[in-house]
Amino acid sequence: MTLNAESGLDGERVPSPVPHVRNQVAAYEASGGVDGATLEGRPVVILTSVGAKSVKVRKNPVMRIVDGDRYLAVALAAGAPENPSWHANLVAHPAVGLQDSATVKDLHARKVSGAEKQRYGGIAEQFWPHFPEYRRLAARQDIPIMVLERMAAPQ
Numbered sequence: 001m002t003l004n005a006e007s008g009l010d011g012e013r014v015p016s017p018v019p020h021v022r023n024q025v026a027a028y029e030a031s032g033g034v035d036g037a038t039l040e041g042r043p044v045v046i047l048t049s050v051g052a053k054s055v056k057v058r059k060n061p062v063m064r065i066v067d068g069d070r071y072l073a074v075a076l077a078a079g080a081p082e083n084p085s086w087h088a089n090l091v092a093h094p095a096v097g098l099q100d101s102a103t104v105k106d107l108h109a110r111k112v113s114g115a116e117k118q119r120y121g122g123i124a125e126q127f128w129p130h131f132p133e134y135r136r137l138a139a140r141q142d143i144p145i146m147v148l149e150r151m152a153a154p155q
Contacts, residue, residue, distance in 0.1 A: 007095035007106070008050035013057040025059045033101035039063065042128060047073060047148075048097035049089035049109075060086045064100065065127040067120065071098060071107070074124050075144040079137025083144060090146050098148060107148040120145050 016022040027036030028046050037043055043064040051058050065072040075087035090096060090109040098105050112120055124145065125131045135143055 024061050046099040050093035052088040052092035071148040073146040076134045079134035108151045109146045
C-alpha cells in the first residue's frame, strides 16, 4: 500500500477494542489472508480507514464483495440498529486501504444511492445471502452501501 500523510493511513493505528475483530485482523495480516479469512464461512477482506473522530488508523474485516475491480462495503453490522463505526470513517475520510488475501490496494470510498445502490445491493446479496435477514433485523430505512474503487488518474 502506498501510504501518505495526506490520506492519514500512515498515522497511529489503534487495534479494535473488540477481541474477535482484533484477533481476526492480526491473523489475516500475519498470514497474508490465509488465516482469519472468513466470517460465517464467507470470505472477508481487511478494510483500513481513518477514524472519523479519533483520526487514528482502524482496521476491520468486511465481507469480500467484488464487482469487477470494485469492492462493496455494506454498512449492515449483522442487523444491528446502527451503522458499523467504519461507515462514519469512510464518510469522513474516503481514502482507504484494502487487503484482499496478500494483495493490498489504495482505494477511495463513495456512498451510492438510487439505481446504483439497488444494483449494488443485488450484487451484495449474491455474495452474502444473509443481507435480507440482517436488513429486516436492523429495521433501518437506509442501509448504506459504499463502493471502494481506484481513483481516476489526473489528466
